[in-house]
Amino acid sequence: MNQIGKVIVSLVLTGAMIFISFTMIIGAAFTGLGEYPIMFIFVVALTTIIITNCAIFMKGTKKNLKKFTLFFYSVATVILISYVSYQVYQDKLEIVSNQDVDLESYQPASDNDKLVSLDSEPTISITENLPVLVGATALYPLYAAFVKAVYPEGDYNLEDDENIVLASQTGNAYQNLFRGEVDIIFTAGPSERQEKQAENRNVSLDLTPIGKEAFVFFVHADNPVTELTVKEVQAIYSGEITNWNQVGGKDEEIRAFQRPADSGSQTMLEKVMDGKRLMEPPTDEIVSGMGGIIRETANYKNKTDAIGFTFRYFASEMVDKGKIKFVQIDGIDPNKENINNDTYPFTAEFYAITRTDYDNNNIPLLIDWITSEQGQQIIEKTGYVPLKQ
Template sequence: MKAESKFAGVLLSIFALIGMVFFVGFGAFFLLLMGKIDYIALLITVGIVLYLLIVFNILHFFQTKKRKIIFGSIAGAAILISTIAPLKDVYTHLIPTVDAEVDISKYEPFSQFGKVTTLKEKATLQLTEDLPKLDGATALYPLYAAIAEATYPEKSYPSYDSEVMVSTTPYAYENLFSGKVDMIFAAAPSASQKKTAEQKGLELTMTPIGREAFVFFVNQKNPVNNLTVDQITDIYMGKVTNWEQLGGKDDTIRAFQRPEDSGSQSALQSLMKGMPMMKPPSEDIVTGMDGIISEVSQYRNYKNAIGFTFRFYSKEMVDNDQIKLLEINGVAPTKENIRADIYPIASEFYIVTAGTDNPNVEPLIEWILSEQGQALVEKVGYVPNKN
C-alpha cells in the first residue's frame, strides 16, 4: 500500500511538472508577443513556487511549522526579487510622455487652420489644369503646400490623396518610381533608391531648391551641448558608447536611428561617408520623425539618448522644448549659419523627377527657382538657394 502511495505521489509530481512547464511556456509566449520580457522571470518564479508547493504537499513536507516558514520565506523572497523588473516597467509607463506628433492636415493648401505660408502678392505662375501631382518628405510638406496654394486653383487638397499629398520620403520615392506622382520634394535618394530607379530604367533629375541643416539633438537634461562631426560618426560606428567620453555624465549612449531609405537616415549615411555603422536594436529604430523626437524628449526617457532630424521640422513644426539641438563643431544650426555656409552639416533639398510628361512640371520648377519662388522658400522658414 505504501509503494502504491509513493507511486501515486511520483505520478502526481510528474503531472504537476508538465502542468508547470505548460503554464510557464504558454505564458512566456504571450509575454514575448506583447513585448513584456521583464515579466518572464516573475512568471517562471511563480511557476516554480507553485510546482514545489504542490510537490511538497504530495510528499507531506509541511508537517512542521518551521518548514512552512522556511519555504514561505524563500518563496516570498524569490517572488519579491523577480517583481523588481515588472514594477520598474509599470513605473516607467506611468510617467507622462511628451507629444511630438504634428497634425499635418493643418498645412494643407487652402486649409482653414491658416498654417500655410502665403505670399503678399499673387504668384506670377497660375496653373488651372494638368496640375503636377506632388509628394514628398513630411518636413518639406509645409513648403510644397505653400507652393501649391500660391500656384494651384483653390480647392481641397487632402494630404493623403490629392494632387498635393505627403507620404514620407520612402513612399514618395516609391510613388515617383511607379508614376503615381510627377515630382517629389525630398532629400537626395539613398543608394538603394538610386539602384531601384536604375533597375526600372528611370533617370532621376534632382533640382536643388533650398538648403537645410541636418541636426542632432539630445534630451534637455543632458549636459552635453556640442559635438564634433568626428564624435558623431564615432557614436554611430559604436566606437564611443558613454557620454562621459564626450564630457557628459557616466551614462551609456542610446543612439536612435530611422528606417532605411527615410530622408534623415539617408542623411546620416551620407555623413558617415561609407564608414560602417553599428546595427541598433530594433527598439532603437524609430519609424517617424515625430517618433524619434518623442523618444529622446519624453520624460521617462532618456537623458542618455541622441537622435537626428532636420532643423525646420524640429524647430518650426514640432518645437519641443524637451530637446535641445546640439552645436556641431561649435556652430549652432541656425538659418544665419546655414546661409553663411558655416554650419558643417547643411545640405540641399530637391525637387526630384523621373521622366514625367506633365507639361506643367518644368514651368512650376522654373517658378520655384525664380525670385518670387525663392522668396516663398525663405518665408516658409528654409534657406533658399545661394545666389
C-alpha cells in the same frame, strides 16, 4: 488523498496554469509588449507549477516551501513593479519622431492660416493635369503651401486615397516615384540603395534643388555638451567614442540614436560619416502578430545620455520649448545665416525630384515656379533657407 487523486489534481491544476500562461503569452505577443514580459510570464508560470506540484506530492517540505514561495513571489512583485514603473517613465519621455506630427493642420486650403501665403498674386495657376505630389513629413508644410498658392481650391484630404497631395516618409516617397504613382517628390537626395533601386527599375531621376537646410545633432537641454567637432560626431556614430566625458560631458554612456534605413536623415548621416562604418543602432524589439521579433531603429528618447539627429526645421519647435538643444559643429551654430553662407558643416540641399520620362507639362512648370522668386519666398516664409538670398 490517495496517490491517484493527487495525480489527477496535479494534472488539472498544471493544465489550467499552462492554459492561462499560454493565453497571457499570446496576448503579450500580439500587443507588442516585447520579450521581457513574455519571459517573466513564462518563469512565473513554470515556478508556480513546480511549487504547486511540490505542495501536492512532498508533505515534508511544506515549511520550507512556504518560505520559498513567499520569497519568490515577493521578488516577482518587485520585478513587475519596477518594470511597469520604468515603462511609465519611458512613455513620459519626449520622443523626436516625425510620425507624431499633426499633418492635417497643414492641409492645403485658402483659409488655412498655418500655411504661409505669397505677398502678391502667383505668377502661375495650374487648373488641370495637376501633378501628384508626395514628400517627407517635415516638408509637407512647404509643398502644401505651394498647392495653396497655385492649385485650385479643393479638398486635399490626407485620408483620401485619391488625394493628389500626399504625405509620407522619404523611403516610401521614392518607392511611389519608382512605380510611377506620383509626379514629384520633395525629399533629401537618394541614398545609395535608392539609386541602385532606380537603376534596377530602369528609372532615371531628375533632382532639382529648391532649398537648403541644416542637418543637426541634438541632445537633452540639461546635457552640458554644447559643441562637437565633425570628427567627434563620426567617432560617436562609429562607436569609437562611447562616453560623454570623452567630449567634455558627464561620465555617462552615450546612447546614439539612429533612424530607419533610407529615411532622409539616415541617408544624411551616412554622408556625414564620410566612409566610416556606422555602429549598430539602439533598437526596440517589437513582437509582431506573426510571433516574430522585428528589430526597428529606436525613436530618439529624450534622456540626458542621448544624442539624436534630424533636419533643423523639424526640431526647432522642441528647441524653442527648452526640451532639447542643438549642438554646435566645429563651433558653428546651425542657424539660417550659417546655412545660407555654407559655413555650417552639415548644410544640405533638398529637392523636387521627378522621373525623366514624365509626360505632364505642368511638372516642369511647377518646378520652375518653385525655383522662381515667388517659390523661394514661400520656402523662406515656411522656415527653410531658399537657394537665393
